[in-house]
Amino acid sequence: MAPTPLGEYLRARRAQVSPGDAGLPAGSRRRVAGLRREEVALLAGMSADYYVRLEQGRERNPSVQVLDALADVLRLDHDARDHLLRLAGAVPRRRRSGSRERVDPQLRMLLDAWAGQPAIVLGRAYDVLAANALGGALLDLLPAGVNLLERVFCDPAARSFYADWDAAARDATAGFRLRHGEAPDDPRVRAVLDDVRERSPEFARLWARHDARGKAAGTKRLVHPAVGELDLRMETFDVRSAPGQELVVYHAEPGSDTARNLALLGTLAADATREWLSRS
Known part of the structure; x- marks a missing residue:
């Protein structure tokens, strides 16, 4: 058997x-x-x-x-x-869903209200479903359909963006394992798993460990190409109205170098948006 x-x-x-x-x-x-x-x-x-x-x-x-x-x-x-x-079947799994994930309009309004804090909404397969302006600038979310698991393992720039890439890779794999356990038959979850496992031997090796844990509050050290090092506190919240979605909010210590770099990033993002609008 x-x-x-x-x-x-x-x-x-x-x-x-x-x-x-x-x-x-x-x-x-x-x-x-x-x-x-x-x-x-x-x-x-x-x-x-x-x-x-x-x-x-x-x-x-x-x-x-x-x-x-x-x-x-x-x-x-x-x-x-x-x-x-x-x-083991002792806890119900989420039903298989082939529908496209959507973000509640009220949650989108909440994201935009946090103008000084990067914030994103992750879907059940680590797709970035929504982001406020600063969250988009922080994670360079200009391309549509960004998936954070693919970003960590398949984007060469991730090696320099995450100051501790090995830790980021372990956390992303363990978090995705937890999502997969909740909905192993979900078409999008399976598609992302198959794609990244085929493209990244490092992911395949970590996946074989069967580590499973969710995102926890903690500090993330990032190296942004425009503003340099950022030591950010990360908080994660389950979206009650949409099981499988997570709200991730980053914030900096007030008065710190990171807070100043984050403010600079916000200014750069606003300038880029105004320039794009003037050309469109």
Whole structure:
């Protein structure tokens, strides 16, 4: 029987938990870097045969209690635990949607009201669905249909735009894995996954790790070609009216060099818009 997504996930995650992490002696004759199947089973309080059936796809209906025990053994955080539950069918997935995503007009008005803060709306497949003027200038969103996963892995300029590209790549992959787990049959999600996996060996390697986590509040260091370094705080909010969409807002410490560079970027963007309008 072919492995299920749940089985693939369990196998990938146990490979990334060392015996020491689980409180077990490492030993000198181990053939695997992570935990053995029987070790996971022992720590989770189940038979080795039952756990093997889970990995092989012969057991498809584990209880929430079993999944919680596995999440503890595999050291899964909140997002990764939810991903595990979703793969096992314990949490409903979003319905498949072939419709084009749209941004609520009220949300667009909110974006524009934050004139001094870059803000964007991401769709279920990391497509940028909307941005305010400063958000568009920050991420260079002049071309239509920009996808942030494609931007990170397939645009050579991303290597210099993200001061820590490796971290940006890991975060983008883990975030997309979470989206994929929510709606694996969504045509747009599948199309982006297939395209980027084919074009980027680095993405394919990171995808095989099965890391799954959402965007978290934190600092992003970007190097914008027009204004230089920007240390921005990033906040992410789920869009309640459109499941799968996220509002991402960036802001700078008041009075900082980043705040001044961000203001300069806003001026440059406004000047470029006025010049474009005068020619049209």
